[in-house]
Amino acid sequence: MAFQFLKKAGMGLMLAVWSLAAHAEYAWNFPKPVTPMAADTLLVHNKFMVIIMVIFVVVLGIMIYSIIRHRKSVGHKAADFTGPSTRSQVIWTLVPFAILLYIDFILMGIPAYHSVVLMEDTKNDSEMVIKVTGSQWRWQYEYMDGEAQGIKFVSNMTTPQEQIQNKTEKGEHYLLEVDNHVVLPVDKKVRILLTSNDVIHTWWVPAFGAARDAIPGFLRETWVKIEEPGTYRGQCKELCGKGHGFMPVVVDAVPEEQFKEWVASKKTEMSAASAGADKEWSKDELLTQGKAVYEKNCAVCHQPGGQGMPPAFPALTGSKIVTAPNFDADGKLMKDSHIDRVFNGKGMMPAWKGTLSDTDIAAVISYERNALGNSMGDLVQPSQIKALR
Incomplete structure (x- = not known):
């Protein structure tokens, strides 16, 4: 009777879980899949969860049944043998091994292999x-x-x-x-x-x-x-x-x-x-544009006020690089100058030449030299940055 009860209870639990999983909002589950890869991953995940739940219920059911059916209060006594026969040991080792082998390689291995192959198929039919x-x-x-x-x-x-x-x-x-x-x-x-x-x-x-x-x-x-x-x-x-x-x-x-x-x-x-790189920009235009570029790209490291987070992200306020000249007496760009550092990067500083436009680079340099506690008074025009390319 106890075994039948546990069997029915286990089946009921599985049906309840399956129903909840089938009707659960995506807020509590995977988001709605919109690609073949996502749909396949969700399918494999749900299949694995069912297999795991069945194994869990079966093992738990056997444990509870054994505890109730063979308890001391109904007259059962502990066996006095020191170990089962070699034959029993072999059987009780090989049978679970065969079951798990079937589950791992047939029920779970093949779908997982298909998903991995699908994920790695990046070149075929790509448009x-x-x-x-x-x-x-x-x-x-x-x-x-x-x-x-x-x-x-x-x-x-x-x-x-x-x-x-x-x-x-x-x-x-x-x-x-x-x-x-x-x-x-x-x-x-x-x-x-x-x-x-x-x-x-x-x-x-x-x-x-x-x-x-x-x-x-x-x-x-x-x-x-x-x-x-x-x-x-x-x-x-x-x-x-x-x-x-x-x-x-x-x-x-x-x-x-x-x-x-x-x-x-x-x-x-x-x-x-x-x-825009071919026109002459006024100071107000450069500083307005530079402020927007700085807040988007630079403030996360150097902070909105330019105080930085030393030593990883140095302050721009009063910085030797920001306040130093960009060009030497012959008009050549100086190494490790402000323009060079923004344009080519160094260390953790990215090279913005491959990311920002000439106008944005000129504007943000002009802004950093005339804001954030700095007042150099000079401007960098987009045409100068364009010439460096």
């Missing part, structure tokens, strides 16, 4: 390539082929400091909003190349079922084929330093025609930025 570069603490995206080839931009988190410091109400996408979204077409296989400028980062969007480390000095790969239009959010899930929690990923999946419109708009924007 588009995008390069993702991680740095502390932002992502840089570069479209490598097709009609979007040449588009390149940096994506920075835009959550206001007031929200981070609990001075105002937190927004809907707290720590998960950026200034430049990645835009990808739906129903196209996109091959993603990953690398890093400094430490290990991880490009991760849960709805895509893809998480791959970006490692300095290496190109790693993953892929996505988004099947539903929408905006999908993720973040770096590697402990990459102080700003680890401020490195979100935002991807807009759009129909093909809308993607083409975005490509045309982005290229027009880039052309306008390039044309």
